[in-house]
Amino acid sequence: MEMTHKHAIEPRPALPADIPAMEALIARSGIALSAGFYTPEQAEAITRHVFGVDTQLVADGTYFVIEREGELLACGGWSKRATLFGGDQAKSGPDPLLDAATQAGRIRAFFVAPGAARQGLGRSLMRHCEEQALAAGFRTLELAATMPGVPLYLAAGFEIVERFELPLPGPVLVPLARMRKRIG
Numbered sequence: 001m002e003m004t005h006k007h008a009i010e011p012r013p014a015l016p017a018d019i020p021a022m023e024a025l026i027a028r029s030g031i032a033l034s035a036g037f038y039t040p041e042q043a044e045a046i047t048r049h050v051f052g053v054d055t056q057l058v059a060d061g062t063y064f065v066i067e068r069e070g071e072l073l074a075c076g077g078w079s080k081r082a083t084l085f086g087g088d089q090a091k092s093g094p095d096p097l098l099d100a101a102t103q104a105g106r107i108r109a110f111f112v113a114p115g116a117a118r119q120g121l122g123r124s125l126m127r128h129c130e131e132q133a134l135a136a137g138f139r140t141l142e143l144a145a146t147m148p149g150v151p152l153y154l155a156a157g158f159e160i161v162e163r164f165e166l167p168l169p170g171p172v173l174v175p176l177a178r179m180r181k182r183i184g
Contacts, residue, residue: 009121011064011128014057014075018065021072022053025113026087032114037147038174045172046146052087054079056095057108064128066121074121076110078129080136084178085109085144100137104180107143110152122152134184145177153179 014022030047038046056079057063063077081095084106098105107129112121133141145153150160158179165173 009066009068009124011066011074011125013061014053014063014065014077016055016058018072018075019053019055019058022065022075022111025072025075026051026053026109026111028114029111033112033117033148034146041170041172042174045168045170046166046174049168050086050166050174051109051111054083054087054109056081056083062129062132063109064125066124068116072113073116074110074112074125076122076125076129077108078133078141079106079108080133080138081106083108084142085176098138100139104140104142105133105136105138107141107153110149123156126152126156130183139184140180140182142178142180145179147175147177150177150179157181 027047030051031043034043054063057077060080062079064075065072066074080098080100082098083095085108087109107126110122110125130141143153143158158181160177161180162178163175164178165175167173
């Protein structure tokens, strides 16, 4: 079922009440959409230890959801803070504000329901986040991409600037890519 651009794909700001549904979506997406990109062990480790809602983004009003008929289909956002990736469980210490004039804004935590993948939801979220970051004065965006996310970010004009591995309990190494894009 293909969605049209008029059919309820406009992102809205995430609310604290959305957090349980977002956490459930992130857990489903993290495992299902990693198939073919990560081993089951890598997908489980990154989903458990890294993926999740960063409640600071919700509080800042820079995290968004896309719903259709009351069902949460996607979430993602941008940030004016230093943290590059990870939910609340992966953070430690303060998360200072970035200087839009000299630092890159962050694209953060894009997740799509497995049954809604490849329907333009990620692209819609990306457009919305780029517009918001540009309005806030940012001219460059940066992100840490999981391998399943790299195709979306490349299609959105990001370039890989560094590949690295994230060590997680297990021990498990999960490949990621730091990506960057000029906007405006």
